[in-house]
Amino acid sequence: MQTFRYSQARSVEGAVRSSGTFLAGGTTLVDLMKLDVLQPNAVVDINPLPLAQVEALPGGGLRIGAMVRNSDLANHATVREQYAVLSEALLSGASPQLRNMATTGGNLLQKTRCYYYRDTNYACNKRQPGSGCSAIDGYNRIHAVLGGSADCVATHPSDMAVAMMALEATVHTQGAQGQRAIALDQFYLVPGMTPDKENVLLPGELITHVTLPALAAGTRSHYLKLRDRAQYEFALASAAVVVRVSGRRIERVRIALGGVGTKPWRSAEAERALEGRDATTENFRRAADAAMADAKPLRYNGFKIELAKRALVRTLETTTQTA
Ligand code: SF4
Numbered sequence: 001m002q003t004f005r006y007s008q009a010r011s012v013e014g015a016v017r018s019s020g021t022f023l024a025g026g027t028t029l030v031d032l033m034k035l036d037v038l039q040p041n042a043v044v045d046i047n048p049l050p051l052a053q054v055e056a057l058p059g060g061g062l063r064i065g066a067m068v069r070n071s072d073l074a075n076h077a078t079v080r081e082q083y084a085v086l087s088e089a090l091l092s093g094a095s096p097q098l099r100n101m102a103t104t105g106g107n108l109l110q111k112t113r114c115y116y117y118r119d120t121n122y123a124c125n126k127r128q129p130g131s132g133c134s135a136i137d138g139y140n141r142i143h144a145v146l147g148g149s150a151d152c153v154a155t156h157p158s159d160m161a162v163a164m165m166a167l168e169a170t171v172h173t174q175g176a177q178g179q180r181a182i183a184l185d186q187f188y189l190v191p192g193m194t195p196d197k198e199n200v201l202l203p204g205e206l207i208t209h210v211t212l213p214a215l216a217a218g219t220r221s222h223y224l225k226l227r228d229r230a231q232y233e234f235a236l237a238s239a240a241v242v243v244r245v246s247g248r249r250i251e252r253v254r255i256a257l258g259g260v261g262t263k264p265w266r267s268a269e270a271e272r273a274l275e276g277r278d279a280t281t282e283n284f285r286r287a288a289d290a291a292m293a294d295a296k297p298l299r300y301n302g303f304k305i306e307l308a309k310r311a312l313v314r315t316l317e318t319t320t321q322t323a
Helices: 012-017 031-036 071-072 079-080 086-090 096-101 104-108 159-164 268-274 280-292 302-323
Strands: 005-008 021-023 043-044 054-056 062-065 171-174 178-183 205-210 219-225 238-246 250-259
Touching: 005 280, 012 171, 012 205, 021 031, 054 079, 071 079, 071 086, 071 096, 071 104, 079 086, 079 238, 086 159, 086 238, 086 250, 104 159, 104 280, 159 219, 159 238, 159 250, 219 302, 250 268, 250 280, 250 302, 268 302, 280 302
Parallel strands: 005 043, 021 043
Antiparallel strands: 054 062, 062 205, 171 178, 171 205, 219 238, 238 250
């Protein structure tokens, strides 16, 4: 590990002025520093900042501080009752110990689990721009079938972000230019020719909190994660659904997929295929086909296309059966 300067932030403004790499739960950053994948000269510990509250918003909805731990958020009474998809996604991630440390802001920014990114013996455009991508012609079973480019096909690993995408969350930041509110749908970037640039944050910009809109009465939600083992494993495919049904008719639905895209993947195509239609398995399958219509399999990950479709159909069946 390369030596670095450590300091603690005493205020959000001070953190933004510090020009260091922010340390929250450390469950990604410290691992990657040990592996020499990330080599920051300065680390700014933001744990002292007062950003660990979950609060109800006056007009409905929820404000989640960036330093709220994943365990606390998953078990928060309002989240469990009104945003089940988020609680389920959080509890499907990592292990209890990691969830006790990992934070809301850090989870949004966690790095890919691409083996080649984490091993400095291999070429990786995300770690070292212009060096090449070892995954495209390598062992790419866990990689993306949606949103990839000739330069990178790494999946985004977060479960929480997939649920927040379906909940239409907004990310709030503070930077040198002031405060910004960014729809989560606009927060992540696909890799294109610059896979090292993963989101729209500017240098030094800090996530302060996330807001979730209020959900209309009768809205149901669910997260389903499919993976190689039942615990402590990343998704091969996952589905987050937030839906409101009237009779058999789907009034409103929001859909996001995990494990298959280079970012948490909102599927407007699947939403369009369902809204105004009846909640039937046939329509769910049609929506799943629409969600994966642009999928491009690599040598080892073609199975993800059918897996993601089945995950989505099952999640739609679960949410609409209980409605
Ligand atoms: Fe690096 Fe992306 Fe290629 Fe993985 S898929 S080796 S992260 S460039």
